[in-house]
Amino acid sequence: MAKLEIAALGPLQITIDQAPVSGFISDKVRGLLVYLAVEQPRPLRREALAALFWPDQPKAKALANLRRALANLRRVIDDENGRFLYITRQTLQFNADSQATVDAIQFAQLLGGGEPTLAQMEGAVKLINGRFLEGFSIDDSIAFEEWALLKQEQIQRQLLHTLNRLTAYYQAHHQPEIAVRYAWQQVNIEPWYEPGQRQLLRLLVQTRQRAAALAHYEQFQQELADELGVRPEPATRHLYEQIHQRQLEITADESSPAFLAEPPSTTLQPFVARAPELARLHGFLETAVAGQGKVAFVTGEAGSGKTSLLQTFARQAQKQCPRLIPLFGSCQAHIGPGNPYLPFRMILAHALGDVEALWRSGVFSRAQANRLWHLRQTAVALMQDVAPDCLMTLVDALLLPEDLPPTAVVKAPPQEILFQQMTHFLQQFSQHGPLLLLLDDLHWADSGSIDLLFYLQRQLAGYPILLLDTYRPEALLPVPPGENQHPLARLVHELTTNFGDIEVALNRADGREFVDAWLDTEPNQLDESFRQTLFSQTQGHALFTVELVADLQESGELWRDPNGIWQVGELVSLSHLPTKTEAIIAERFGRLSPSLRQLLYAASIQGEVFVAELVAQVVNRPIAEIIQSLSGPLARGHRLVRVVGRHLLGKETVSRYRFRHSLFQQYVYGRLDPNERAYLHQMTGELLVQLYKTADVALISAAAELAYHFEAAQTLSKAVHYCQLAGEHALRLSAHAEAINHYHRGLALLSSLPETPDRIRQEIDCQLALGAALLAVHGYAAPEVKEVYDWAFFLCGRVVATAETVTSLFWLTSYYAVSGDLAQAVLVSQQMLAIADQESVSAMHQMQAHVLAGLPLFFMGCNEEALAHFRQASSLYDPARHQPMVYTFGQDPGIGAMIWQGHVLLHIGCIAEARGCLQQALDWAAMLDHPYTAAFTHLLAGGTPNVWYVWDLATAMGHVQTAVQLAQEGNFAHVLALGTFYLGYLKAVTCLLQQGDIDEESVAEGFALMEQGMTLEAEIGSKLGLSSRWLLLADVHRQYGQIEQAWHALQQAEMEAYGRRELYFEAEILRLKGELYLLAGDVAQAKASWQKAIYSARRQRAKTWEHRAEAALQRLG
Incomplete structure (x- = not known):
């Protein structure tokens, strides 16, 4: 068949x-084929x-021309039996299933429908x-020319974006020869885009074309100057000067971080007697790399070697799979659950190039650290595309490129959005190399990180990702009745139930084998x-074994003979060996020396x-002396600490170290008496505040740590502030x-103050503040x-706090209204309104008061009184001034007032005015992010x-579907419950109103959704408007x-209403009651019900x- x-x-x-x-009889026939x-x-x-091709012709003549x-057209392309075109009396359409190829369609398909692969x-x-x-036009059809121009611009944008990503990909993967070809295409298409020009200049230097780079810049x-009358941007001019003065190295290694030029600062200890455990981990990785995402746990008590196992496995895995991307995250003991998403923030930091600590600790070779550092541009671009909220909320701004456009975070993204974006980023990043995600010390993790793990582990299927976590098994032991189980226990239980044995338990490893293997890492005659x-x-x-052997060697009880062979000393006293790790640390x-202590x-x-x-x-000593002591005797001599590296903190650079194990830190800290601890915490907290101010970094990012220090120092007012x-x-x-x-912690501390x-x-x-957080989690009606x-x-009654009083009463009114106690809601709202009217409060607080005063009255059927309150609130509303406050107050009372005003007007029969109010609410909401x-x-x-x-019903369905989608994304429990119910109602009623046979399955699905929505309402304690759902x-x-x-159902509606x-x-309950009486043949009761309905409606x-x-x-x- 012809193609x-x-x-x-x-x-x-x-x-x-x-x-x-x-x-073809004309270019219009060619244009018609292309357009179709x-x-x-x-x-x-x-x-x-x-009209498109013959815009100046009368309709009849234009149709004849068509x-x-x-x-x-059909004759020229041999459109036999409509193999290329679907033709009806009203429409034309190109047959997408035909033996025809259209490069513009192929282009769109390759780049559309999700994240394109490198090959696509x-x-x-x-x-x-x-x-x-290019070169084709239809002069007398402006509309066709506009369509072609718009399509051209759309394709050019997609092409530029794709060329930019391809250039960045090959540059990050150390293939500048390929990257430079795409960079040339990019600047040829859009020569005035200077970031692309700078990208090309750097690549020309990297590919040893310095003269070409200089010549290209000059051109x-x-x-x-000739076309636009301007100079290149300062960054481009500066880059040219660097190239001209040979300050930009020729090789691609010039963009490597400075720390990689230094010699390694860590000598790796031997890793022994864990061959079975390593073999299992490699098996897990093999499964993951094959595209079957995997989760596993490494468990063991403190000091059993969990972290060492992870690091050794990561080194081995990178040698076996050079494309592997290992990313590490860990949890902190002293702050622990108070540091949200810490392990995942660390994973993102490593993905964005913060790899110095991993390099210095020996986890990465130089080449591996360099590769991950060069992937940072890919990671940033990917996060901009699929995880912009994560980029702005979970990533330290200092890790981002200087030319990244700043984005202000005006609101907290819903947790569900963060989880989705984090998952999408990891899924897409795994296409640049299999991901090995190593999360250490999950027994100290915050609940948000555990919830994110729950979400992530269910999305790994089909992606080359291995998620490897460590924890201490004692953290998951059963707890006494009334105490909460560790949140990690639920995750471990679910995963082991679903996937079987995925635990690598170091507590079950052969201890004697480890002792022998460790001793035999060096020549010895130890009997x-x-x-x-x-x-x-x-x-x-x-x-314990490693430190005890080191201690015996340092004391001379184990000694090395002239041939370098370790021997047992004659004076060794085996009966007096320490019995605990802590004793070794103590010795x-x-x-x-006192100064080192x-x-x-x-x-x-x-x-x-x-x-x-x-x-x-x-300690009031020079920093040079401190660094010399830490990096010298304490790191290399006594092996109590190790170097982490230099870290950029705002405008300052700080030197970070780590105790070689958490047990070392715990021992040293435990040696301090209460007074010493309090003094040192006070001093550290105050100095930390000063450091952040000097570095020009917002204190909020260190608030949990500062709260910890000031609480330990018993400086409770500061501790509360930072809580x-x-x-x-x-x-x-x-x-x-x-x-x-x-x-809660802040309030507990406050209770001890005068x-x-x-x-x-x-x-x-x-x-x-606590109330706002509880509302987000539990909803309006939670006790x-x-x-x-x-x-x-x-x-508030004990001090002058008018605005806070109104806010408290606002949410109490909401509680009573949503939980169904409308009479109490009215009483509380009247109290709130009296304060708002008599005292000097903001217009925002007055609006809140009037909206909440009107709401219970409307649901009680007091339409005129409710309408007066909603109109008063609307009169105070200034969108430009009040909409930005929605992020502080949590809701926009002006939009709420307009919505409820519309509902009351619908009840009282003012349909046109009601529609205006509701459309205004929709328009305002569309303006508000x-x-x-x-x-x-x-x-x-x-x-x-x-x-x-x-x-x-069709319009209603569109709005309800949008509401449900937003509620699912934002975890808005109340809106989701109501939206689910109305989704079911519309689905069922639409089927029942259709001509012909009823789709029983769709009706049943509608009933199920209605029931699901009412169940969700019951779970959050919401009863407002429940009579209408029944x-x-x-x-x-x-x-x-x-x-x-x-x-x-009608009886349930009556019970709720009365x-x-x-x-x-x-009135509607009584009207429907009459309809049911009529179906039963009881005309008298039907008539009586409708008369009662009329009386009720007139009363309202x-x-x-x-x-x-x-x-x-x-x-x-």
């Missing part, structure tokens, strides 16, 4: 079986095509032969008696990792559980939310009004012919319900 080929990415070429096609081929996903109306062109990007670039339809400079005694003392515990610590005491205050500059200030700041930081990361813990007005105000602030705002309100407000508005301004009042459920059962179920005075749909001034009930009554004649 048609249309090449439009360059000069237009149309061929059949590689032979040029001729016989490029727009093939959709049918195109004949009238639109005629028919003539179509006949010519290269394939797309090969299709380009010039600009789209570019001249063209800029069986010594070996067995050593094993009896240490039981093969890795750290080594006891051999230190003082230094380690100060270091231990900071935790396992510490900053030398802070230690120097605490609140740490809670705020956690909220910015959507780590709500960690935020709640910080606020009661003063300042302390009360600080407690009010802390309670309100713990009420408890917090009750206490905050009580505290606030997912919760968007979800809430789509549901209540676009969804439910079209269900109850306007009866536009009413809708009853009506669907009635339409489906399930009369018994309809009666049951039991809680939720009477806003009382609800004209809409009154007219519906009157219409029902009129049917009886």
